[in-house]
Amino acid sequence: MGRVGAIRQGALDRLPVRTALPALEQALDEHGAAVLCAPPGTGKTTLVPLALAERGARVLVAEPRRIAARAAARRMAWLLGEKPGGTVGFTVRGERAVSNRTVVEVVTTGVLVQRLQRDQELAGVDVVILDECHERHLDADTAAAFVLDVRAALRPELKLVAASATTDAAGWARLLGGAPVVEAEGALHPVEEVWAPPARPVRPPHGMRVDPVLLAHTASTVRRALRERDGDVLCFLPGVGEIARVAGRLADVDAEVLQVHGRAPAAVQDAVLSGSGARRRVVLATSVAESSLTVPGVRVVVDAGLAREPRMDHARGLSALTTVRVSRAAARQRAGRAGREGPGAVYRCWSQAEDARLTAFPSPEIKVADLTAFALQAACWGDASAAGLALLDAPPPGALAAARSVLAAIGAVDAAGRVTERGIRMSRLGVHPRLARALLDGAPEVGVRRAAEVIALLSEEPPREYGDDLSSAWRAARRGGDAYATRWRTEAARLAAGLSPARPGSAGSAPQDSTEQRPHPAAGAPHDSGLRLPDGAGSGARRGAKLPRSGGGASAPDQPSPERGSGGGAPGFGKGRGGGNALPPHTDDAVAGLVTALAFPERVAGARGRGAFLMASGTAAETADGSGLRDAGWLAVAVADRSGAAASARVRLAAVIDEDTARTAAAHLLTEGEEVHWQDGDVVARDVRRLGAVELSARGLRDPDPARVRDALLDGLRREGPGLLRWTREGQALRERLAFLHRAVGGPWPDVGDEALLDRAGDWLEPELSRARRRADLGRLDAAQALTRLLPWATGDAVRLDELAPERIEVPSGSRIRVEYGGEQPVLAVKLQEMFGLAETPLVAGVPVLVHLLSPAGRPAAVTADLGSFWKDGYRAVRAELRGRYPRHPWPEDPSTAAPTRHTKARQARAPGVTR
Incomplete structure (x- = not known):
């Protein structure tokens, strides 16, 4: 017996992965790494760590989500007859249950990345298991790359297992240096596939929008499953909003309807995973349930076929979740939940033909997400370009360059891309680098506690019912007793502690010198981090800015937080674009606005009309109808999204600010100078002050630079022709x-x-x-x-x-007739009688002209490019038609020998040539 107590034998016998343990242990002994493929429900998450710990190893298990990490630790502790914090513990953001007896610790992949940055040797850890690696979260890919680096340079004896039910096993095996692939034959119960597409067409999702028709159909499919099958129903939906809407449609079913997602209270999550009562349950869940442990009692899965993935719009600087079709791998993972405890069924809300068109695996986050946090982690690791990291997919060069540009702007890296002391401190705060910048620079201006509270709001978007006004959401979180408010208070306390003086090496402390952050194993000696911050990177106090203050610096006690009065707008706020009146200091608006603007300076937005704004980045934005933000002169936009067809981004969360705050937070975007350009059909020459794309003021120029005027005129010509x-x-x-x-x-x-x-x-x-x-x-x-x-x-x-293209041609009558060159072929329009006697068509530059033969009244009578053929074949018909109408003009029977004339019969005497 090793360091693990006796495992409940009955539970152990039901975990099929036990048959793969000998091969896994051999692979780790011989190669130090392995890829474990085991179907859902076989015990890879729970039995494998315990079995490895029983051999004397200290095991670190990394899960992609908090709910999965907590559930896995609780399940393993239950198998040992213990509670978490003993032999098995867990660490997630804001919650930790470990002791000196812990030999199996379950963490989130984000926590693992942070731990590796602080202790690259992972002292005391013998095996790292990356669970559910098929989901390709960015933190998981980063953690795998860092662990492989540690194995290569510092601790070759450290063992690594990449585990999943559905994954690119060959790709992971190559990444792990040719590691063996160990497969566990699952004893999963059979799962019947039921194809249940909607009866009428459903609009494909875009942005965060899901067609209500699909949600109604999903709710109907849940009702059908309850009628046709026994057991509890697990229904997969893309997000919290969709879960709430489907729950509303199922309010009258004879079952307990539970909602499970990342924002659900821990008690609700635990209740779902702990077991079923006497009453049937319908569990409405996001993809968090894909990688959680077995949901007891579930025999039926209803899959709406959608998921949420991050997307980064680099052109507009907007990062948001978007709704996508589920991958085949994720669909198999979801279906497997129905067969863990007995035969089950999966109702798929799409057709079998559509299933064949699904992508094989989810999009790797590294390909589509904002890479700023990843770039900072790579820089802290000592590999700013990430070129030396072992990754399944390389980061897109453009996205990585954009991320490094952001890091340079906030002072996290120097001109060479090396991490600064400030950047190291940002990385240890455990939030996005933009938010870390706002916390570090905002705390000296508004106080640690209040800055931490705003950053906690920005790090996890508040529920939609809190509204789109960040100040109002802040007050709602203070008052709230819901799960979000509880998590918000915990996160705000953690962030405040992270800024407070602490012992070296603690989670909240900033490194005292560059040696405290160990360099990448292959990076050589630590570099000098004593750098001057770029404009806009330091605090407002260092820049001499006049910011609203709470009366204390970063270490000073916070002052009480006066709340804004009721109503939609902030008192004293200027209504125009200029925001002429500053926001009163110490208010929620001033504090929330400053901190948000420091986090997203390119998203400060000036009003362009009621409800319409222009961000400093150049992106148009608008607020929802009825929003209290519509009359603001300036906003600091925290959350916005834009669908592909929309002209403007929709503001989801923002704070009211004034122009001074906007200029302070986005000082690096402030420009002033002459602008000469073509606008509204003429040259406009002005002396303009701008904050990015937002115009602050302008006055006309009397004597603009002639060269710039010339360029503007050329631009006008190119635009208008x-x-x-x-x-x-x-x-x-x-x-x-x-x-x-x-x-x-x-x-x-x-x-x-x-x-x-x-x-x-x-x-x-x-x-x-x-x-x-x-x-x-x-x-x-x-x-x-x-x-x-x-x-x-x-x-x-x-x-x-x-000579080649004459303006006029002399015809037989002596007239000089203008040639028209506007068409594909030159045209000579001349009266028919003036061409008598000319057998060959005139040529210009070797090209026959197209002769338009006119009646005496100047109307077209015939068109020909071959006069000889016309006189022979076409003239007779024209003569027959026109001789009666124009009897005073000559109509000879043989025009090829007749004398040309421009006169009537009575005036057919010789006349001098004329030009027309």
């Missing part, structure tokens, strides 16, 4: 002639299409363009004269323009 210029009839004709020669002859005759002219506008429009100052000046610019600059003077071909 050459029509801005004055095109006389001669100018348009010259352009058409040149276009014809470019088509018919090619080089050296220039392309004079719109795009080509605009591309070379700086060449052919000078010097007139440099003298122009506004749109009207363009309208006075003679395009014909300017266009002659494009003629091929250098080759000498310019002098042949009239």
